[in-house]
Amino acid sequence: MSYGTRGRILRVDLTQASIRIEHFDEAFYRLYPGGKALAGYLLLRELAPGTDALAPENLLVIANGLLTGAPISASTRFTVAARSPLTGAYGESEAGGFWGPELKMAGFDAIVVSGRAAQPTYLSIRDDNIELRDARELWGREPEEVQARIRAELGDKQVRVLQIGIGGENLVRYAALTNELRHFNGRTGMGAVMGSKNLKAIAVRGTGRYVDAVHDAKPIAALGRTLGKRVKEHPQAWDMQVKGTPGLLTVLNAAGMLPTRNFREGVFEGVANLSWETYEKDLLSARRTCYACAIRCKREVKVDDRYQVGDTYGGPEYETVEGFGGNCGVDDLQAVAKANELCNRYTLDTISTSSTIAFAMECFEHGLIGLKETGGLDLRFGNAEAMLKAIDLIARRVGIGDLLAQGSKRAAQVIGGDAPRFAMQVKGQELPMHDPRGKVGVGLGYAIGELGADHLYAAHDTMFANPDSVAFKGAIPLDVAALPVRELGGAKARNYAILENWNSFGNAVGFCYFGPAPRSFIQVDEVLSLVRSATGWDMELADLLRIGERAINLARAFNVLNGFSRHDDVLPERLYQPLESGPLAGAGISKEDFQQTIDELYRLKGWDPQTTAPTRARLRELEIEWVADLLGV
Amino acid sequence: MRLYLGSYLSWYVPQRLSRLEIPLAGPISLMELLAQLKLPPAEISIAAVNGILVPLQDTQVSDGDLVEFHPPVGGG
Numbered sequence: 001m002s003y004g005t006r007g008r009i010l011r012v013d014l015t016q017a018s019i020r021i022e023h024f025d026e027a028f029y030r031l032y033p034g035g036k037a038l039a040g041y042l043l044l045r046e047l048a049p050g051t052d053a054l055a056p057e058n059l060l061v062i063a064n065g066l067l068t069g070a071p072i073s074a075s076t077r078f079t080v081a082a083r084s085p086l087t088g089a090y091g092e093s094e095a096g097g098f099w100g101p102e103l104k105m106a107g108f109d110a111i112v113v114s115g116r117a118a119q120p121t122y123l124s125i126r127d128d129n130i131e132l133r134d135a136r137e138l139w140g141r142e143p144e145e146v147q148a149r150i151r152a153e154l155g156d157k158q159v160r161v162l163q164i165g166i167g168g169e170n171l172v173r174y175a176a177l178t179n180e181l182r183h184f185n186g187r188t189g190m191g192a193v194m195g196s197k198n199l200k201a202i203a204v205r206g207t208g209r210y211v212d213a214v215h216d217a218k219p220i221a222a223l224g225r226t227l228g229k230r231v232k233e234h235p236q237a238w239d240m241q242v243k244g245t246p247g248l249l250t251v252l253n254a255a256g257m258l259p260t261r262n263f264r265e266g267v268f269e270g271v272a273n274l275s276w277e278t279y280e281k282d283l284l285s286a287r288r289t290c291y292a293c294a295i296r297c298k299r300e301v302k303v304d305d306r307y308q309v310g311d312t313y314g315g316p317e318y319e320t321v322e323g324f325g326g327n328c329g330v331d332d333l334q335a336v337a338k339a340n341e342l343c344n345r346y347t348l349d350t351i352s353t354s355s356t357i358a359f360a361m362e363c364f365e366h367g368l369i370g371l372k373e374t375g376g377l378d379l380r381f382g383n384a385e386a387m388l389k390a391i392d393l394i395a396r397r398v399g400i401g402d403l404l405a406q407g408s409k410r411a412a413q414v415i416g417g418d419a420p421r422f423a424m425q426v427k428g429q430e431l432p433m434h435d436p437r438g439k440v441g442v443g444l445g446y447a448i449g450e451l452g453a454d455h456l457y458a459a460h461d462t463m464f465a466n467p468d469s470v471a472f473k474g475a476i477p478l479d480v481a482a483l484p485v486r487e488l489g490g491a492k493a494r495n496y497a498i499l500e501n502w503n504s505f506g507n508a509v510g511f512c513y514f515g516p517a518p519r520s521f522i523q524v525d526e527v528l529s530l531v532r533s534a535t536g537w538d539m540e541l542a543d544l545l546r547i548g549e550r551a552i553n554l555a556r557a558f559n560v561l562n563g564f565s566r567h568d569d570v571l572p573e574r575l576y577q578p579l580e581s582g583p584l585a586g587a588g589i590s591k592e593d594f595q596q597t598i599d600e601l602y603r604l605k606g607w608d609p610q611t612t613a614p615t616r617a618r619l620r621e622l623e624i625e626w627v628a629d630l631l632g633v
Numbered sequence: 634m635r636l637y638l639g640s641y642l643s644w645y646v647p648q649r650l651s652r653l654e655i656p657l658a659g660p661i662s663l664m665e666l667l668a669q670l671k672l673p674p675a676e677i678s679i680a681a682v683n684g685i686l687v688p689l690q691d692t693q694v695s696d697g698d699l700v701e702f703h704p705p706v707g708g709g
Contacts, residue, residue: 235676235704239641242649251639251703254679256686277651434708442708455708462705468675471705518707583686 004066004534015115033066036507039081040554049561053085054196056116065510069104071224074515076290086173086189087428090555096290097183102160105206117198135200163201165347172405174352182314186349215536228294237521240297245318256583257438260326262358267582270331313344322433323354329381346395355430359408362422375399427452450555458499461485463518474520488593493600505548639703657696679703
C-alpha cells in the first residue's frame, strides 16, 4: 500500500560509521506525514533536552514532505531540522530545488544523522546502495567544485548534492545548506550542525518512480498539467515567474514598511537602484525553477561591471536584496548581488548575515565598536565594500567576523552598552525584511514562532485586508476574517492561528508558499484532493490543519523542554517605537495590545500563558498525548 | 500621466508593463482610472500620487502626475 511516503527512514551514525534503515507504518505517517511534522517528532522523541547544538549528540534530521516529488508546482520542499546553534531552540529550515524529490525516488522519507565523523565525510545514497565516503579532499572547497567532484567520483552526473560550504565548516551559527548550488535551507543555522558532524555533503540518486509512492497518481498528474497552464492566467503566479520575489521591494517601500538601516526607517531613498526594473536591466541572466514547478520564480544573475558576479549560485531573492540593500543602507544592486554570491558560496543565511551586519553598522555608528575592533573596516551604513569584506570575515571567522559569526544576540552581549537594543532578533534569530509595524500579524509570528524571528509562519496581514481581493477569496475555505493590517486583538489572533496551522501543514507536505492559499495558485480544495490522492486517506480540511497544529506543538514542546517560556516570545523593543519616516511615520506597535493578543493566541492554542507548555487536553485532541508525559503536564 | 503598477498589477494591463504613460485630457478620479484600465479596485492595497499615499476614493489626478498602484503582497 502506498500513501505518498516511502515508509523508510535512513539512520546514519557518523561516530560509529553505521547505517541502518528503519520502517514506519501507515498509522505513524497519518500523524507525522513528513517535513516539519516528521522532523518535530524525531527531535522531540530522541534528542535529550539541553544537548549542545554543536555537539555530536545533536541530531540532524532531513525530512521530505508528503507531497515532495509530486509532478505538481510548488511542492518540492524538504525540511532540515536540529537543535539550533543560533537560538538553542527547535531549528528548522525548508528548501526547494531538486534534492528532496531525488531522495523520494531513492526510497526514503527522511535521514537522521547522529554523532560526528572522525574526519570529513560525505554520504552517498544511490537507491539502496548507501555508503559513507571520504570528504577530506572536499573540505574547504567551494560548492561548485564539490558538486562536480562528487559527481565525477560517483560517475553519475545526475546525482543531486546537498552540501555545506566554509560557513558550515567553520560553524557560523547561521550557516545554511545548499542543493544544486541555487537552493538553500537558510535559517536557524542547520549548516553549522552539519559542519559540526564533519558531514560535508549528502549525494542522492534515486531511480524509483513517483507513481509507486502514491495511492492514485492519475489525478495528481492531471492537476500538475492544469497548473502548468494556469501560470499565465494567475496574476500572482505570473508575477513570480516574470519578476520573482525581488518585485516585492517597491511595494513595501511605497507602503512605508521597507526595513531601512536596521529597522530604524520604513522608506529607503535608494529604492530605485534596488528595484525590479534595475534588477532586470543590470543583473538578470536567466529564469530558473525547482523540480516540476511551472511558476519558475528563481532568478539567475550575471554581472561584469562594478562587481563581477557569476551565474553559478542563483540570484538574490527579495530578502537578500533588501537585507544587503536598504537595511544596510546600500543602494548598489551589483554590490547586493555580490553579497548574495558570497553568502551562497560560503553557505551563509543571507537574512541573518545581512541583519547581523546591519546591527554591527549601527554599533559602529554609535561608537560601540570602532576601527580597532573592525580591523580598520569602516563599517558605516551604506559602505558596500565594508559590507562585502564583513561577509568574508564572518565566513572565515577572522577578526570582527568571528564575533559576528555568533549572530547579533551573542555579539551584542559581548559588545555591551546599548548594543542589545540594536540587535533586531527574537530568540537569537535575526528579523527578516518585513516590518511588523506595517503588518502586525507578522510580529505575532516573530514573537511566538518556535524558530525565532521568521516571516513564513503565517501569511501576512496585507493579504486579508480586502474581502474582495483574489488573495482573501482564495483563503475563504480556511475561515479567516478580513481585518485591517495594523489591527491587533482576538480576531487577528484567530486569523494568525489558522494561517500558522495552514503554513505548518504546508511544511509537513513540502509546499512552497507560492502555491496554496492565500496566493491560491493551488486552491484549497485542490490541496485536499492532492492529499487524498497521494494517501488514499479520507481526510477533510480540518485534518490538514490539525497536521499543521500538531507539528507546531511538537516544536513548542521541544522549546519548553529546552527552557523557553513566555519571556522568549517577545519583539525587539524598537518595534514598539514609532517609525522615523515615510507613510508609516509615527507608527509603532502598542505593547499592551500586542501582549493581550499574544495571550489570546496562547488561549486559542491551548498553551499555558506562562510556561507556554501545551495542555494535556489539547495534546490529546491532537493525538500526541505522549508529549504531555514528556512535559509533565 | 505616468503610471507605475507594482508586483502583479501589471498582469491586468494588456502590455503587461509596470510603467505606462497615459495621456489625460483633464483631471480624472483614481476610480475612473482603474475602470479605464480594467484594474480591479480590490487588488489595490496602496495608491500613491507623486509619492504621497492617497485614498482610492475621492482622489483626482491630472496629466503630469506620477500615480502608483500596489497590490497586497506577502512574504516569500
